[in-house]
Amino acid sequence: MTAVDLPAVPRVLIAEADPWSRDLLKQVLLNVRCDARLDVCADGQQAATLLREKTYDLILADWELAGVDGLSLLRSVRQQRRSPTLPFILLSSRNDSASVREALPLAPTAYLTHPLNMENLTQRLQDLLLNEGESVYCEIPALAPGMTLPAFLERRREVSDGAPLRVDVKTAVQRSLGPEGLDLQQLEDQVRMDPQITAVLIAAANTAGYHGTPVQTLHAALNKLVPGQSMNLILGLALKHNVVLGDPGLLAYAERHWQLSEDSAEYARRLARMLELDHQRCYSACILHRLGDLALLRCLEDWRQAGGALDDEAIGEALDTFGAAYGSALRTRWRLPLELRQLIAATYSLEGGVYSREALVVNLATQMARLTEHEGPQELAGSKTARLLKVGLSELMRVRKI
Helix, strand or coil: CCHHHCCCCCEEEEECCCHHHHHHHHHHHHHHCCCCEEEEECCHHHHHHHHHHCCCCEEEEECCCCCCCHHHHHHHHHHCCCCCCCCEEEEECCCCHHHHHHHHHHCCCEEEECCCCHHHHHHHHHHHHCCCCCCCCCCCCCCCCCCCHHHHHHHHCCCCCCCCCCCCHHHHHHHHEECCEECHHHHHHHHCCCHHHHHHHHHHHCCCCCCCCCCCCHHHHHHHCCHHHHHHHHHHHCCCCCCCCCCHHHHHHHHHHHHHHHHHHHHHHHHHHHCCCCHHHHHHHHHHCCHHHHHHHHHHHHHHHCCCCCCHHHHHHHHHHHHHHHHHHHHHHCCCCHHHHHHHHHCCCCCCCCCCHHHHHHHHHHHHHCCCCCCCCHHHHCCHHHHHHCCCHHHHHHHHHC
16 A cells, blocks of 8 residues: 555554553654544554544554454454555564564564664655655644633643753764664763653653663663663654744743753762762752753743743743643653652652651752852751751862862
8 A cells, every 4th residue: 555545634543552652653653744643542452442433544553462462453454354455564572583474474564673663664654654755744723712821831731741852862862872782871971961851761661561679760761771762762752842942032941940950960969979879869850850840841832833922921920830730740640750759859848857868968959059159058058958968068069069
């Protein structure tokens, strides 16, 4: 089947159990055909139901689906003897010859193994969904009549895609690729100051497909995920809408939040090392503590592009009203470990009467990062947090000057 056989707007089914792989497939596909009508599901039984109810122009399904596996879905589709043959891309973690031989008689359009080769996948989708030389442009929908900025932001809070990217992901990945493949330490050095990348990789490493101790740091996430998957997740972020802010005013706000995150994370790392605590965990909590504010700025870019008015007063009011709520919603929806969420909360305030030393570190580090150019560490040396950590002015001066 060629692209010319497709309707003007193709309907596509994506069936993938892993939420981050599912999101990646969705982004790659929409990057090829932004107008595609997508149905996305996480299990084979739901996919089978959708196949009975609707007519699709393309299916992408993972072999390892729960309930009804992807191979069974492919078998069911081929038994319908549709003409022309319905394109069906079978995805799998199985790359052994026996599995390939089992699938080939059912004539999948492509058999792709995890971690996916994104260039190969993109090319396959272009061949199936576009005619040669064709491209599709999708206009940004205008705001609904009477829509206010608070109402818009409230609706977007639970579905926000997260923060804009600080790092050029393509450059970061290219610099991390060597003769022996992806250098994880080099990749970590390239992306560790980016809150969005850090959050996504930690979240992906804690999905149901992975077991053991909860992952709370970028270093642990990179070492738990398959290198190719980490690379795909990072590159896939660049495909999302408004992942790079275009409004200079919003970008200026983002730069301040990024710098605050990085400064507090660096102070936390130094303090934790000095006190022989888990410096990577403290770094992660601080680099993520402004994720909600950054996600909100990205949604404000959506508002502006849809025709909404925006000025400094509106931006400041939106950050004050919704920033913390956006961060909490993202950390919960992405299922970041409870221990990490609690440590992030400590960057803002210390509640209760008993605090871990790591919580004290991140709280003090964020206080240091918020000091103005006219203030010095002496402003914090007598604080409750410093006293509990038994850290004096000389130690704070060392942390700030290193």
